[in-house]
Amino acid sequence: MSDDALPEPDRLDGAPHPRETAALFGQNAAEAQFLAAFNTGRLPHGWLLSGPKGIGKASFAWRAARFLLATPMVQDDGLFGAPPAPASLDIGDEHPVVPRLKALSEPGLCLIRRGPRPDGKALSDVIRVEEVRRLKSFFQMSAGGNGRRVVIVDCADEMNPNAANALLKELEEPPADAVLFLIAHRPSGLLPTIRSRCRVLRFQPLGADDLRAALQQAGFAPPPEMAGLAELAGGSVGTAARLLSQDGLGLYADLLRLLQGLPRLDRPLALQLADATAGKQGEDRFDLTLNLLDTALARLARRGASGIPSPEIVQDEDALLARLSPGPLAARGWADLAASLTQRARRGRAVNLDPAALTFDMFLELDRQAATLPAA
Structure with missing residues (x-):
């Protein structure tokens, strides 16, 4: 299998790649910090873009790369003095850098991401040192365009130890006018030494309005229950897109309906939900069921421990959480269950146990837990 036939590791299925994203929503503070550093003329070489997955870090990195590669290094004073400092990272589609970045043919950019395994049949699980070593030849080439070089590492969490050490060497002595986005x-x-050589730029989860706009830009139709989707997705565009493509809101509502009957388990509903995880076609449904059950258990524990309602994902959710987790003792029971329940199911799936049986067994554990919880 050729490299071109492999999926891009930094692209969400069914959505545009971050390099094709026209606008960035909900991250004005991060953009303002970057522009302030740029406009002072003291732009750090290394930037660590941190925050939950799917909230726009990669889109920002590509947006900043377009800006850096399209903006002249030295402003010409000319007859009327220097032009005003840029107020945004916007670069028009007509600029020649834009199509080159989309085609991954821009000589001023180096993208470091997971590559193919040695046999070429699948993507590697990690960023290997060979990928990072490409930076040496990239930095040795004569700078073209406006003289800047930009590196995007997506994502730095996936580097193996050798790759991390190789990147650290480049961060220690980067060439002039090079900017690295991790x-x-x-x-x-x-590595603490990698973090210490980068300026940290923190990104925040998106609110419902920004999430709606980002989903529409990515080609997804936002649901009427936008506030619930934003809460369930944790403000992540990537997570929200996956939930929409797999009817995650519907499945979460079904799981709450199952919890509603505890400690008298609705067995027909439990069997229906478990059967949906069976076979090859049910693999995604199994993973989604475990993830959403993790979310429900965490919300149960938090509700009992704090006594404070969280924004509801589905209607009347808080009344259910308050009934099943009325206080700290009940919260501890749900937290203890959450720590082990879905992990056991994942381990069972890893050794090819029947996913439907594993799922149904989880539901039985929920029923047993509900029957033994203290009332307050």
Whole structure:
């Protein structure tokens, strides 16, 4: 299998790649910080873009790359003085840098991401050192265009130790006018020396309005329950898109309906939900069921521990959470169950146990837990 036949590891199925994203929503503060550094003339070489997955870090990196590669290095004073400092990262589609970046043919950019395995049949699970070593030849080439070079690492969390050490060497002595964007969903897992050589730019989860706009830009039709989707997705465009493509809101509502009957398990509904996870076609449904059950258990534990309602994902959810988790003792029981329940199911799936049986067994565990919880 050729490299071209493999999926892009940094592209969400059914959505445009971040390099094709025209606008960035909900991250004005991050953009303002970057522009302020640019306009002072003291732009750091390394930027660590941190925050939950799917909230726009990669879209920002590509947006900033377009801006840096299209903006002249030295402003010409001319007859009327220097032009005003840029107020946004917008670069028009007519600029020649834009189509080159979309085609991955821009000589001023190097993209570091997971490549193919040695046999070429699938993508590697990690960014290997060979990918990072490409930076050496990239930095040795004569700078074209406006003289800048931009590197995007998507994502830095996926580097293996050798790759991380190789990147650290480049960060220690970067060439002049080079800017590296490291996208990190879990920056605490990176080498402290890598973090110390980068300026951290933090990205925030999107609110419902920004999430709606981002989904529409990506070609998804936002549902009427936009506030619930934003809460369930944690403000992540990527997560929201996956939930929409797999009817995640509908499945979450079904799981709450199952919880509603506890401690008298609705067995027909439990069997129906479990059967949907069976076979090859049910693999995605199994993963989604586990993820949403994790979410429901976490919300149960949080409701009982704090006594504070969270924004509802579906109607009347808080009344159900308050009934099943009326206080700290009940919250501890749900938290203990959450710590092990879906992990056991994932381990069982890894050794090819029947996913439908694993799912139904989880529902039985929920029923047993509900029957033993203290009332307050």
